Amino acid sequence: MDLVKELGPLLSAEAAAEAPAAGVEPADLEQAVWVRLLECGPARPVEPARWLRRAVRAEARRARRRTRREVPYGHRPDLVGGAQPEGPGFEQRLLDREQHRALRSAVARLPGRCPQLMGALLSPRDLTYREIAGELGISQGSLGPIRSRCLGCLRRMLAAEVAAPGLRGRER
Template identity: 35%
Template sequence: MVNPPRSIEALVAEAKAGNQDAWNAIVDRYAPLVWAICHSYRLSPADAADVTQTVWLRAIEHLETLRTAAALPGWLKTTTRNECLRNLSASARTPWQFNEVTMDVRSDSPALDAELLAAERRAAVREAFAQLPPHCQRLLTLLMSGDDVPYKTISSQLDIPVGSIGPTRSRCLDKLRDCPALRSFASRDARNGE
């Protein structure tokens, strides 16, 4: 069985203590966010790799000064945007010239905002999932595996009656929705009418 993802607070605390596995988990979790921002600025693959390397180097340097672990994704976004702009400027291209040729690279670009929001939601779901009780994690993992595991198989693996799988799933999903990591998205989506 796959271990559930650890919370960002736990990962940052362990990484600060020198745990390389925790640092690797942070990089694995947020690398898609960093790459999405680089992609939105239409950097060449080499420039995107340079920006990404610089962002992670700065993250290592500043990890000790991070006051709130939950602020790490926002810090990564800001640092990546700044590095992308610095890279464009160093290449004698301003964002405005670049904008005319390929795309809008302003920080309020709707495409960039959508990609960042999607990455934040995925991270929040992973964090909320890690806070669920183990029986909910096991049940939801089996149900969401994409393999269409029959209820009879789930019943035997988890030692629960077939008739209680649906109601238990419903309770587990309710617990997932109630996790603090997801509440901000639920209230934001309700305000935006999504």
């Protein structure tokens, strides 16, 4: 039980940091991580603090996926009088796919290490800067400036391909 005392404050801090982005309460995240620790059995993690941080991030990702997929019963239009389900129509899905294709194509045309960096940043594995730097063989401190340059290049490339946004209420 000394593990609970040792990791409790760290878990509270990590859960409080991750919970808003995951759309859950910090206490729910904490509880899920404690359950995960109990499922490990009597074996104590080799690096408890690192294990705990990874477990919190994994539970936060799981919560984000769950909130995207779960639909409350009261919001099912197909259950009420045979109404058509709401959501994007065929045309909108086609346009979305075309936008994703254009983005993937533009990322692939970026210069230097930008395609690998953007791929790592957009990875579903939810990598930290330290992990990305290790995978790409780049110092962690240079990731931010490189990312900024890559996004600038991407912005310039896509400006020619994507229509500029409207004036958003400003008069001409």
